[in-house]
Each structure stands twice: as C-alpha cells, then as structure tokens.
Amino acid sequence: MFYTIPVRHFRRMSGTxxxxxxxxxxxxxxxxxxxVVDQTNTSQPLIGANAVWKGTTKGVSTDASGSFTLELADAxxxxxxxxxxxxxxxxxxxxxxxxxxxxxxxxxxxxxxxVEGQQTRYSSLTPTNSQIITxxxxxxxxxxxxxESFETNASVEVSTTxxxxxxxxxxxxxxxxxxxxxxxxxxxxxxxxxxxxxLNYLSGTYIESIDIIKGMGSxxxxxxxxxxxxxxxxxxxxxxxxxxxxxxGNSLAKYDANLNVSAQVSPxxxxxxxxxxxxxxxxxxxxxxxxxxxxxxxxxxVYNKWKFMSGDTWVSEFGFNALRETxxxxxxxxxxxxxxxxQQHYGTESETERLSFFNKTSYTFPGRPYQSLGLISSGVHHxxxxxxxxSPYNGEQNTGDLRLIFQSIxxxxxxxxxxxxxxxxxxYTERLDAHAxxxxxxxxxxxxxxxxxxxxxxxxxxxxxxxxxxLYGTVFTPRLNVKYDLTPNTIFRVATGKGFRVANxxxxxxxxxxxxxxxxxxxxxxxxxxxxxxxxxxxxFELGGRPGxxxxxxxxxxxxxxxxxxxxxxxxxxxxxxxxxxxxxxxFQAELQYEVLKGFDVKTAYxxxxxxxxxxxKLQQRPMIPQHRFFVNLGFATPFDKWxxxxxxxxxxxxxxxxxxxxxxxxxxxxxxxxxxxxxxxSRAFKRxxxxxxxxxxxxxxxxxxxxxxxxxxxSDFDASMVWGPITGRVIYAGLRFxxx
Numbered sequence: 001m002f003y004t005i006p007v008r009h010f011r012r013m014s015g016t017x018x019x020x021x022x023x024x025x026x027x028x029x030x031x032x033x034x035x036v037v038d039q040t041n042t043s044q045p046l047i048g049a050n051a052v053w054k055g056t057t058k059g060v061s062t063d064a065s066g067s068f069t070l071e072l073a074d075a076x077x078x079x080x081x082x083x084x085x086x087x088x089x090x091x092x093x094x095x096x097x098x099x100x101x102x103x104x105x106x107x108x109x110x111x112x113x114x115v116e117g118q119q120t121r122y123s124s125l126t127p128t129n130s131q132i133i134t135x136x137x138x139x140x141x142x143x144x145x146x147x148e149s150f151e152t153n154a155s156v157e158v159s160t161t162x163x164x165x166x167x168x169x170x171x172x173x174x175x176x177x178x179x180x181x182x183x184x185x186x187x188x189x190x191x192x193x194x195x196x197x198x199l200n201y202l203s204g205t206y207i208e209s210i211d212i213i214k215g216m217g218s219x220x221x222x223x224x225x226x227x228x229x230x231x232x233x234x235x236x237x238x239x240x241x242x243x244x245x246x247x248x249g250n251s252l253a254k255y256d257a258n259l260n261v262s263a264q265v266s267p268x269x270x271x272x273x274x275x276x277x278x279x280x281x282x283x284x285x286x287x288x289x290x291x292x293x294x295x296x297x298x299x300x301x302v303y304n305k306w307k308f309m310s311g312d313t314w315v316s317e318f319g320f321n322a323l324r325e326t327x328x329x330x331x332x333x334x335x336x337x338x339x340x341x342x343q344q345h346y347g348t349e350s351e352t353e354r355l356s357f358f359n360k361t362s363y364t365f366p367g368r369p370y371q372s373l374g375l376i377s378s379g380v381h382h383x384x385x386x387x388x389x390x391s392p393y394n395g396e397q398n399t400g401d402l403r404l405i406f407q408s409i410x411x412x413x414x415x416x417x418x419x420x421x422x423x424x425x426x427x428y429t430e431r432l433d434a435h436a437x438x439x440x441x442x443x444x445x446x447x448x449x450x451x452x453x454x455x456x457x458x459x460x461x462x463x464x465x466x467x468x469x470x471l472y473g474t475v476f477t478p479r480l481n482v483k484y485d486l487t488p489n490t491i492f493r494v495a496t497g498k499g500f501r502v503a504n505x506x507x508x509x510x511x512x513x514x515x516x517x518x519x520x521x522x523x524x525x526x527x528x529x530x531x532x533x534x535x536x537x538x539x540x541f542e543l544g545g546r547p548g549x550x551x552x553x554x555x556x557x558x559x560x561x562x563x564x565x566x567x568x569x570x571x572x573x574x575x576x577x578x579x580x581x582x583x584x585x586x587x588f589q590a591e592l593q594y595e596v597l598k599g600f601d602v603k604t605a606y607x608x609x610x611x612x613x614x615x616x617x618k619l620q621q622r623p624m625i626p627q628h629r630f631f632v633n634l635g636f637a638t639p640f641d642k643w644x645x646x647x648x649x650x651x652x653x654x655x656x657x658x659x660x661x662x663x664x665x666x667x668x669x670x671x672x673x674x675x676x677x678x679x680x681x682x683s684r685a686f687k688r689x690x691x692x693x694x695x696x697x698x699x700x701x702x703x704x705x706x707x708x709x710x711x712x713x714x715x716s717d718f719d720a721s722m723v724w725g726p727i728t729g730r731v732i733y734a735g736l737r738f739x740x741x
C-alpha cells in the first residue's frame with residue numbers, strides 16, 4: 001500500500017532531518033570541508049570534481065587545489081557523492097566529520113569499465129590548455145618509446161634530425177623540443193645534454209599517460225618552459241598490473257622486449273620494476289645511397305619505483321633509473337673504431353650511460369586536507385661519447401634539483417596559494433674536436449602561486465618566481481592562466497608568461513654535425529628569454545546522440561634573446577650568435593573529435609605555423625618547419641575492446657631548407673616536397689593476451705636524396721642534416737601483450 005505525504009509534512013520532515021544531521025555531524029561545524037585527490041597519486045588534486053549531498057542537487061565543484069566546502073544545512077543524509085570524469089564515483093559517510101579526504105580511482109583501473117575515453121581527451125577542468133594521451137591511446141601504435149607515443153596526437157610533432165645518427169626531436173607550437181619542458185611525474189627530466197636521444201630513454205611500457213600543456217604552465221616546475229610542457233605519468237606501483245609483458249618486432253629486424261612486475265610488499269609499501277631492451281643489428285639501405293637508412297643500436301633500461309602511504313597524511317614515492325645505449329650509423333661498410341685514412345668509411349657512433357633518481361614526499365595536515373607540505377628532489381648523471389665522421393663529441397652532465405612546496409588556503413578553498421623554494425645545480429662539460437666547453441650553474445629560487453576559483457565558472461592561476469643565477473644574475477618569471485566557462489560545455493582559456501633558459505647549442509644542433517659544416521661561435525652566448533601569449537576555445541557537443549568536441553587555439557611566442565643557429569648565411573658553417581632583430585612563432589590549431597558510430601571515432605586537425613628568425617639582419621622562415629599540416633585519425637573498437645583498429649594519416653606542407661650547395665657564399669634555399677604518411681594498427685584481445693599487427697609509412701613515401709654528397713662524405717658538399725621526410729620507407733611490425741591484473 002502506498003501513501004501520499006503532503007508537501008507541508010515533507011518540509012517538516014526535511015527540517016527534522018536537518019536537525020538530526022546537526023546532531024550526527026559535529027555540533028561546532030556549519031560546513032563540511034574536504035579535498036578530492038587521485039587515488040594513484042594522492043599529491044595530485046582533482047580539479048572540478050563534483051561533491052553533492054546524497055539525495056539532493058546541493059553540491060559544489062572542487063577548486064584548483066581539489067578542495068570543496070558543503071553547507072550542512074543542505075544535507076538530507078550524512079553521505080556525500082563525489083564524482084569526476086574518468087574516475088569511479090564514490091559515496092562517503094561523513095557522520096561525525098567536519099573534514100574529509102576523498103581519493104577516487106581512475107576507471108582505467110576498474111575491471112568492469114573496459115571501454116573508456118575512445119578519443120584523445122582535452123581536459124575541461126584544468127586552467128591550462130591540457131590534452132591527455134591515455135594508456136589506451138598509447139596502445140594504438142607500437143609505442144616502443146616516448147618518440148612513438150605521439151603518433152596519434154596532433155599537438156606534438158616528432159621528426160628525425162638527420163639521415164645518419166637516428167636521433168629524433170619533438171616540436172610544439174612550431175618550436176624545437178628544447179623549448180618544451182619535459183617532466184616525468186612532474187619532475188623535470190631528460191634535459192640538457194640528453195636532448196639528441198632523449199626520446200629513446202623512456203619505454204612506452206613505462207608510461208601510464210601523457211599530459212600535453214600548451215603555453216606557459218606553472219612556475220612550480222621552474223623557469224625553462226617556453227612553448228609548453230609534456231608531463232609523462234609513469235605507472236603507479238600500487239595500481240598497475242602485477243605482470244605486464246610486451247614483445248615487438250618489425251620488418252627491419254628490430255626487436256623490443258618489455259617486462260613490468262609490481263608487488264604490494266606490505267599494506268603501506270608497493271613497488272614496480274620495469275625492464276626494457278631493444279636491438280637493431282640489421283643494415284638496411286633501401287634507397288641505395290651507400291648509407292644505412294637507420295642507425296644500428298642496442299639499448300638496456302631498468303626503472304624501479306617505490307611508493308609508501310601512511311593513512312591520509314604521509315605519501316612518498318621514489319625511483320631509480322639506469323640505462324645504457326649504443327648506436328652506430330653511417331655507410332653500409334662502416335665498422336666501429338675504423339682507423340683514419342683515405343680508405344676510411346663515414347660513420348657515427350654514440351655510447352650513453354645515464355643514472356637518475358627522484359623522490360616526492362608529501363605531508364597533509366590532519367583535519368586540514370587543503371594544507372600540505374611537499375619535498376621533491378631528483379638527481380642525474382649523464383655521460384656520452386660520440387663520433388661524427390672524424391669529429392669526436394663527448395659530454396657529461398651532473399644535475400641536482402630540490403623543491404620545497406607549501407600549500408594552504410586564504411579563508412576558504414576558493415582562495416588557494418602555494419609558496420616554496422628551489423635549488424638547481426647543473427654541471428656541464430663538453431668537448432667537440434679540440435674545443436672544450438664547461439659551465440656550472442647554481443640557482444636558488446623562491447616562488448609563489450595564487451589560485452582563485454569561484455566554484456562556478458572562473459579559475460585564475462597567477463604565479464611568479466625569482467631565481468638567483470650564479471652566472472646570469474636575478475631572473476624574474478611571471479605567469480598567468482585564466483579559465484572561464486561560458487557554459488558547462490564552452491570554455492575559454494588565456495595564458496601568458498615569460499620563460500628563461502640557458503641553451504646547449506651543440507647538443508641541440510647535432511644534426512649539423514652530420515655534414516661538412518664548421519661550428520662557429522661568433523660571440524659569447526647569452527641566455528634565451530621569451531614571452532608567450534595565447535588562448536584556446538573548447539566546445540563539447542552532442543550530434544545525433546553522439547559526443548564530440550571542437551578545440552581551437554592560437555599562441556604567439558616572441559624572443560627577447562635567442563641563440564641563433566644560422567644555416568643560411570654561410571653554406572660551409574653553422575654560426576651561433578645572439579639574436580639581433582626579431583624572432584617569433586605564431587601557432588594556430590583547430591581540432592574536431594567526434595564519435596560517428598558507437599565504437600568508431602574520428603579526430604581531425606589542421607595546424608598553421610609562422611616561425612621566423614632574423615639571420616644576419618634578414619628576417620626569414622626557420623628551416624624544417626611546415627607552414628601547413630593536416631592530421632586525421634580513425635579509431636574503431638568492438639565492445640570490450642576485443643578488436644581494435646586505428647588509422648592515422650598526416651599531410652605535411654612545404655618546408656624551407658638551407659642546403660650546402662654553393663660553397664663560399666650563402667646556403668641554397670629551397671622548399672621540400674609536400675607529402676603524406678599513413679600509419680595503421682589492428683589488435684585482437686583475449687582474456688590476458690593481446691596481439692597486434694601494424695604498419696608505419698604504409699604509402700612507402702621516401703624523401704629523395706636525403707644525403708647530399710653521399711659519394712664523398714668527407715668532401716665539402718656532404719650534408720645529411722636536411723631531413724624533412726621519411727627515409728626507411730614502409731615498416732611492418734607485430735607484437736603481443738600479456739597482462740596479469
């Protein structure tokens with residue numbers, strides 16, 4: 001039998017319930033305060049998560065520190081429901097509590113949720129223009145290392161630096177990867193002398209996800225970011241698979257083997273051991289120019305992470321990484337250690353040894369989930385010996401980085417601040433031929449960041465840092481990020497700020513070593529300084545009952561000083577000098593993502609770059625950067641990802657080049673060809689096994705004559721640095737993955 005309760009009686013009952021809850025909840029509290037964090041990394045707040053009283057529509061969104069405040073008078077029961085996109089919602093009993101810490105688990109770790117995030121996701125929550133490459137996205141391609149992790153992404157370009165050594169680099173906003181801050185778990189990494197081969201140093205199987213942040217990021221991570229930040233989130237010891245095996249092989253006879261093993265050592269301790277090795281020993285010359293199309297190499301890499309958690313207060317993570325890599329490229333008959341002489345073959349060699357560690361420890365004050373103290377430290381020893389033709393290039397880098405961060409609120413969680421201090425130590429030694437270069441940087445610094453969040457539609461992050469450089473004096477770095485939600489589905493962002501970095505001109509221009517160009521330093525080089533201003537527009541929509549999103553952004557970067565690597569002025573040299581004139585980058589991108597059919601996603605993007613620098617008084621387009629680029633990715637998956645297929649095509653427009661033809665005068669400038677590339681992969685999943693088959697450069701397009709003067713590599717016209725297209729042609733690969741959750 002059912003009874004109808006009059007509205008007036010319901011109102012009385014609600015008032016009685018509210019009175020009852022004031023008894024169940026602390027008598028002195030009029031509000032419930034809390035903080036929402038990522039369960040896999042409790043130092044990572046979830047910004048924009050929803051906290052709602054159960055049975056009501058009374059709720060709020062968390063601010064930039066992940067904090068929220070609910071009025072007790074709005075409660076019907078002593079329970080709240082907390083939810084966040086990409087995470088499992090949780091219902092929390094708050095009886096007798098005035099504060100609460102909520103940790104949500106990503107859906108990627110929940111067995112019941114197999115299909116999630118079909119498309120590469122743009123965050124609707126962060127104040128910065130952030131894109132997330134999920135672990136599922138990483139499996140859309142072979143993803144043997146970090147360089148291949150961006151193949152299904154439109155925001156970051158990966159290119160080969162030259163036709164001999166096999167080095168690769170990334171580009172963002174039309175600028176070289178050296179202007180992009182690369183971090184692992186938000187700890188600066190793979191910088192300095194590691195630039196030439198740094199994309200090889202992280203296996204794809206180490207990576208849980210990748211955050212791509214365009215424009216100026218936070219001052220907490222230092223002053224070096226100019227075009228953006230790429231943060232690689234490594235797998236979490238507590239949440240990753242107990243066993244993960246990935247084996248790979250391709251038609252060039254390159255093989256990769258990867259093994260991850262994790263264990264819960266005790267209720268508070270967990271650990272993860274990640275192993276990677278790859279080898280290419282097969283010499284291939286498909287274009288018959290006498291040079292190997294791909295450098296030979298062997299790589300061994302081990303990464304061990306530990307995690308400690310003690311309740312809701314102490315969290316600590318630390319890890320160790322060691323790697324050794326050898327590479328050999330050049331003419332087909334080149335052998336390591338050939339004696340000098342008229343019969344010598346041309347070749348490149350590289351041997352790298354690298355050791356690194358990091359620690360992140362945070363303490364959250366009891367009863368104050370919005371207040372914490374964190375200590376982040378890291379250290380690197382990087383040493384390499386290399387040979388380019390007859391020019392030896394050796395170097396060593398020792399780095400220590402220390403940061404202390406305190407976070408709290410001003411009055412309530414709508415006003416959050418972070419303050420801290422840092423110390424950076426960099427010691428560099430380099431030797432190219434008979435020329436030695438050395439410097440030691442010691443940089444103490446202080447920083448502060450203020451976050452305003454009105455819990456509705458506006459977030460402002462304003463930060464500044466002052467660093468005291470022992471070589472270059474006081475460095476002031478201001479930054480600002482603003483996010484405004486016009487509607488829940490329409491978001492505007494604006495970002496501006498300043499960046500500062502000390503260039504490493506040789507390691508950042510090793511491509512020029514694979515030529516007969518001489519390295520000329522015209523003057524003492526000053527640090528690089530630049531301002532970046534930009535913004536983005538994001539709109540989420542539904543069409544035909546299917547979700548989609550449209551994203552467009554524009555960024556303008558202007559340099560106050562830049563170390564110019566001039567390939568134009570003299571064909572027989574690369575000249576380094578400080579900027580004398582203008583240097584800027586204009587970057588525009590428009591991207592559309594849409595689920596056409598259930599399980600079938602389409603992502604398409606257009607990019608425009610205008611990147612110019614003054615070379616000897618003349619403003620010219622920077623070489624090797626296409627003004628126009630198109631990108632299309634098609635992804636299909638059956639229910640539960642039993643079958644998956646992905647196809648990615650890219651169009652590259654004309655690129656200005658600076659060839660060495662015409663010795664004794666200016667370089668011969670001309671444009672590259674327009675070309676397309678096509679990559680694809682099909683995978684089939686079983687209970688624990690997954691097999692995949694794919695191809696890169698399926699159209700088999702190859703750059704004509706990538707090496708000028710290949711018949712006389714020690715002659716004055718030799719140049720293998722003007723690489724603008726694929727060299728190896730079509731590559732077919734296959735592999736398998738095995739997982740035990």
